[in-house]
Amino acid sequence: QVFWPPRATHLGQQLGDRGMELHHASHSKSIWALLAACGVSAYFFWRRWRFLQRLPPGRFWMLPVLGESLTYVKDPLGFFEEKLTEHGGTCRSHLLFAPSVILAVTEENAKLIYSKKDLGWPRHFQKLLGRKALAMVNDPLHKQIRTLNSRAFGDKQLDSYLPKLQKLSAKYLEDWVGKASSDLHPEVKHYAFECGEAVVLGGEVRSDRFMKLYDKTFEGLGYVLPFDLPGFPFRQCMKARQELVEGFKALIEQKRQKLKDPVRMFKISTMLDTMLQTEGSDSEEELLDFCIGMMFAAHDTTLCSVQSCLYWLKAFPSLERRLRAEVEELWDGQGFSVNRQLLESMHQTRAFLQEVWRITPPVQVVVRSLREDTEVDGYLVPKGWSIYFAPAGRHSKAENFREFSIERHLKDGKFQDSTFEPTYFNAFGGGSRMCIGYKFGRDEMLVFLLNFLHGCDLRIDRSDLKKFPFHFWRLTGSFQRLSHA
Numbered sequence: 001q002v003f004w005p006p007r008a009t010h011l012g013q014q015l016g017d018r019g020m021e022l023h024h025a026s027h028s029k030s031i032w033a034l035l036a037a038c039g040v041s042a043y044f045f046w047r048r049w050r051f052l053q054r055l056p057p058g059r060f061w062m063l064p065v066l067g068e069s070l071t072y073v074k075d076p077l078g079f080f081e082e083k084l085t086e087h088g089g090t091c092r093s094h095l096l097f098a099p100s101v102i103l104a105v106t107e108e109n110a111k112l113i114y115s116k117k118d119l120g121w122p123r124h125f126q127k128l129l130g131r132k133a134l135a136m137v138n139d140p141l142h143k144q145i146r147t148l149n150s151r152a153f154g155d156k157q158l159d160s161y162l163p164k165l166q167k168l169s170a171k172y173l174e175d176w177v178g179k180a181s182s183d184l185h186p187e188v189k190h191y192a193f194e195c196g197e198a199v200v201l202g203g204e205v206r207s208d209r210f211m212k213l214y215d216k217t218f219e220g221l222g223y224v225l226p227f228d229l230p231g232f233p234f235r236q237c238m239k240a241r242q243e244l245v246e247g248f249k250a251l252i253e254q255k256r257q258k259l260k261d262p263v264r265m266f267k268i269s270t271m272l273d274t275m276l277q278t279e280g281s282d283s284e285e286e287l288l289d290f291c292i293g294m295m296f297a298a299h300d301t302t303l304c305s306v307q308s309c310l311y312w313l314k315a316f317p318s319l320e321r322r323l324r325a326e327v328e329e330l331w332d333g334q335g336f337s338v339n340r341q342l343l344e345s346m347h348q349t350r351a352f353l354q355e356v357w358r359i360t361p362p363v364q365v366v367v368r369s370l371r372e373d374t375e376v377d378g379y380l381v382p383k384g385w386s387i388y389f390a391p392a393g394r395h396s397k398a399e400n401f402r403e404f405s406i407e408r409h410l411k412d413g414k415f416q417d418s419t420f421e422p423t424y425f426n427a428f429g430g431g432s433r434m435c436i437g438y439k440f441g442r443d444e445m446l447v448f449l450l451n452f453l454h455g456c457d458l459r460i461d462r463s464d465l466k467k468f469p470f471h472f473w474r475l476t477g478s479f480q481r482l483s484h485a
Contacts, residue, residue, distance in 0.1 A: 054380040056101055059094035067094025069224055074169045075467045077364045081394040090377040095123040098369075104377060105395040110422035112366050112376065113389045114431030117142065120367035120386035123150070124226035124234065128217055128241060129296065130289030134436060145286060149436055151278045152271035152294075158439055159340055160269060164198045165447040166338040173456050176479040181461050188306050189299070195444060196298030201251060201291065202270040207219040209411045210247060210295075216240035218296060221469045241292070248291045252276070252284070300446075304362035304472030305353075305445055310452075311473035312356050312404060314460050319406065320453075323349050343446045349453070351409035353445050354418060357427035358392065359404055364471045365390045366429050391423050398424035450483060455482055 062068055072079045072095050074302050083091050089104040098120065103109040118138045125137040151157075165265050172191040193211045201333035220226055220237030228238050232485045255276055275290055313320050326348045331337065343350075366389045374381045381387060386474050391397065398408065401424065419438065428435035435441070452458075 041428075054387050056090045056092045056376070056379040056381070057087045062094050065097060066224065067097075067100075069095050069097075072096070073222065073224065073468045077390055077393045077467070077471070080365075080388065080390045084395050090379060095386070095388070098122070098386045099384075100377075100388060101376065101381050102444075103387055103389045105389070105391045105423055106377075107423060109376065109389060110391070110430070112374075113366055113387055114422060114433075116368035116370065116387070117432055118369040118371055119433070120388075122226070122371035124220060124223070127226075127228070128220050128237065129293050130285070130307070133288045133289040133293035135293055135297070136289075139432075146432075146436060148275065148278055148286075149290060149294075152274040153437055153440060157271075157274060158443060161199045161440065162338055162340070162343075162443065162447065166197060166335045166451070168195050168198060169448045169451040170335060173451055173479065176480045177456060179478060181459070181476060181478040184307060184310075184477060185207045185303070185310075189303050192299040192302035193295075193304065194303065195356060196295050199440070200271045200294045200298055202255075202272065210244065210438055213244050213247075214295065214299070217244060218300065244292060245288055248288050249284070251289075252287055294437070297435070298440075299363045300470065301441060302444055304470045306448060306456075307360075307439070308360040308472045309353065309356050309445065309449060310458055311460065311463055311475060312360070313352070314458060316404065316434070319352070324453045325353060327450060331450060331454060333454055338447060338450065342380060343443065343450075346450070347410065347413060347415040348406060349446065349449055350415040350442075351406040353442065353449065354415075354425075355404060355406045356407045358398065358418070358425050359402075360471060360473065361392050361427040362470050362472055363429075364392055365425070366426055368433075389426070391426050396424045453485075456480070458481055 001426065059068070063070070068079070072093075083093065084103050084104060090109070091102055093100050093102060100120075103113060119136065121136070126133075129136050131137070132141070134142070134149050137145060146222050168191065172187075172194075176187060189211070193214070194207055197207055197210070213217075217237050217240040220234050223234050223237075225232060226234045230233055252272070255272065259276060271294060272287075272291060275287060313323070326346060330342060330345050368387050370381060370383055370385055370387065372383050374383075374387075376387070393400070409418055419428060420430065422430050428438040428441075457480045458477055459480065460475055460477040464474045466472055
């Protein structure tokens with residue numbers, strides 16, 4: 001048996017008591033730490049709840065990263081119609097890798113989106129079109145580049161393009177007449193590409209090769225996984241773009257050398273010529289992106305518009321007869337007489353084209369990115385989110401919006417331009433980001449319609465409505481010559 005001294009026993013008791021105190025203190029601190037953690041979590045949960053309460057309504061759960069993109073790309077306009085109807089107005093989603101808000105179609109929201117200058121397109125659009133393409137840059141660079149690019153769309157320049165458009169329209173329609181029924185898409189694509197090439201570049205490139213490169217490059221617009229990495233299809237799109245860049249570099253250098261010719265036999269006749277003559281537009285990257293961006297806009301949207309116009313024209317035989325009668329009265333079929341005065345006299349045909357663009361806009365959606373937190377319809381839309389506006393569908397403010405009627409663009413028989421009516425017409429966007437070439441696009445389509453209505457007809461064997469990335473009717477059929485022509 002061991003006997004401990006009284007002093008040692010007392011010391012042991014003290015140590016035991018001290019240990020108990022430390023244990024109780026440690027336990028109390030753990031409880032306070034837990035309570036603090038719960039309090040902080042509750043605070044952040046409350047803030048998150050408050051944040052969500054201020055956001056527009058929307059689906060709580062979506063696919064990671066992709067959100068609702070897969071549903072959106074199948075039918076953008078139908079997707080927006082469904083969402084706006086489901087939530088009774090402005091609502092949120094997650095589209096093309098960004099948190100997004102779909103705006104109700106109101107005057108206030110039209111003013112809001114057209115007042116915003118930052119684009120909300122996915123980043124891979126910029127990779128394809130170019131860092132300094134007009135459609136991809138934001139202010140202050142956008143304002144600077146738009147000012148430079150606008151020189152190519154002055155009234156004098158637009159008039160100078162008409163003979164080229166007339167010559168190509170007559171040539172291609174003549175080639176198409178009498179061919180067996182086929183998919184018209186490749187044929188119209190050749191026509192649209194050569195029109196763009198003649199006006200933008202000057203017909204000095206190998207059309208077939210460049211068109212194939214364009215097709216491959218801009219396939220990437222519709223990719224849901226646009227990664228420039230080995231094994232991903234998008235890598236091939238970027239390689240095709242690089243080949244386009246090399247081709248345009250050679251063309252720009254060739255034109256620069258011609259401009260330096262002291263004899264100056266070189267005639268300024270294309271958009272690129274105008275840009276090369278414009279002070280301040282000597283940046284090679286800007287010129288390359290101008291070529292890529294303008295050729296893209298000049299031929300893909302025309303490709304869509306031509307087929308949609310033919311579809312709607314054949315859908316209403318009585319309207320077709322009206323338009324043919326107008327053309328017969330105004331034009332004798334002579335190419336040299338195609339001028340500005342003639343085009344502006346085609347009131348019913350211009351109204352028809354406007355209605356085609358209203359009901360089947362090639363680009364259905366306007367997108368912007370927010371630089372600051374913004375209140376929309378009483379909701380908070382955070383900085384960095386994208387906002388979408390699409391007035392062409394069920395929520396359009398156009399009267400009887402599903403009815404195809406050119407009368408909505410006529411008053412006392414005269415064409416009434418609705419290009420700037422944002423709640424039911426958005427084919428060219430609006431505000432400072434409005435399509436810079438919309439007048440040229442209208443000229444191009446009017447010249448084509450003039451030639452078709454005067455001398456040709458079309459039998460449509462099949463029509464398919466395409467919805468993404470462009471919205472248009474794709475046709476199968478055959479062209480014939482009019483009996484009187």
